[in-house]
Amino acid sequence: MNTKIDLWECIASVLEGDYTVDKKRLVDNWLKEDPRNIQFFEKLKSTSFNETTVQKAAEAKERIYWQTHEKISKIQLKRKLRLWQYVAAASFALLLAIGGFSFWSAQSVAPIYVESKSPAGSTSRLTLSDGTVVVLNAESYIRYPLSFSGRNRKVTLNGEAYFEVARDTRHPFIVETDQMKLNVLGTHFNIKAYEDDREVVTTLMEGSVSVEFKNEDNRSVKKVVLTPDRQVVLDKTTRKTVVTRVKSELYASWRNGECFFENERFIDIIKILGRQYGVQISILSPTLENQLYSGFFSKQEGLFHILNSFKKIRNFEYNETDAGIEIYERY
Numbered sequence: 001m002n003t004k005i006d007l008w009e010c011i012a013s014v015l016e017g018d019y020t021v022d023k024k025r026l027v028d029n030w031l032k033e034d035p036r037n038i039q040f041f042e043k044l045k046s047t048s049f050n051e052t053t054v055q056k057a058a059e060a061k062e063r064i065y066w067q068t069h070e071k072i073s074k075i076q077l078k079r080k081l082r083l084w085q086y087v088a089a090a091s092f093a094l095l096l097a098i099g100g101f102s103f104w105s106a107q108s109v110a111p112i113y114v115e116s117k118s119p120a121g122s123t124s125r126l127t128l129s130d131g132t133v134v135v136l137n138a139e140s141y142i143r144y145p146l147s148f149s150g151r152n153r154k155v156t157l158n159g160e161a162y163f164e165v166a167r168d169t170r171h172p173f174i175v176e177t178d179q180m181k182l183n184v185l186g187t188h189f190n191i192k193a194y195e196d197d198r199e200v201v202t203t204l205m206e207g208s209v210s211v212e213f214k215n216e217d218n219r220s221v222k223k224v225v226l227t228p229d230r231q232v233v234l235d236k237t238t239r240k241t242v243v244t245r246v247k248s249e250l251y252a253s254w255r256n257g258e259c260f261f262e263n264e265r266f267i268d269i270i271k272i273l274g275r276q277y278g279v280q281i282s283i284l285s286p287t288l289e290n291q292l293y294s295g296f297f298s299k300q301e302g303l304f305h306i307l308n309s310f311k312k313i314r315n316f317e318y319n320e321t322d323a324g325i326e327i328y329e330r331y
Contacts, residue, residue, distance in 0.1 A: 112146040121278025131166035135255045138275040160192040162252045183210045190252040200234040203251040257299040266291045277303045280324030288316055288329055
């Protein structure tokens, strides 16, 4: 096996779990050649394929075979389709990684998307194909292509994430949420855009960003340009936006295991603490929900330390239950 088409077939066989000793040995040797091969292989294992990708895989398989083995029978082209989903994916992504070798144009293959999630109580860090670093906060989700292609680099976010975008003036980096679209070339920023939050908050640490807010028809209705240490807050209910100067690093301190609150409603703080510690927290007394608190804590201090600190300011108590923690007003 001395051609790239054979390597792809071996990779596909290993991913499918139907391989020979020789195929497994070839893939193992390829993985040892470059750490990027391991990174690509792991991403490929977690990739989900839609119907479009499956169709493109079948078409790609046929083209590859007819260009390299003209005498292969059409019957053989009908072998396991699922196996060749991986072949199409591996072919395209490997060509992008290795560079300079292609059987067909990039336009003929559907983009392959990766979905990464960070569960409650934890954060996760990932590096995209362009070198951009993303840190996901608890209960956050990001969808991005295995390899960027085309005129821009677009990802979709639900939750909170800190971005260190690799600079590329020819290919803008775009982050889309259900409420806005953010355009950058290369910069550091934090986005907090949970679906169940009443606000969307974008904070800029370095560079510049253009934030476009959407209406109910998903059309851009307002644009705000941020400079360092500026923050824009969108109220989802009123659709109003406010830009203020802030100490930007404080709003991304969660990535270092810290919790920062500045005049935030108690109900919003409880949501954050629930995500950070992976605990269901309920406020039983509505009068407590809109009380404002400020504070800076290390996550290592523990949830109860934070709650006890707030107790010293306001009259409330809390109980641990099988379902989580219940907070109620103290009279």
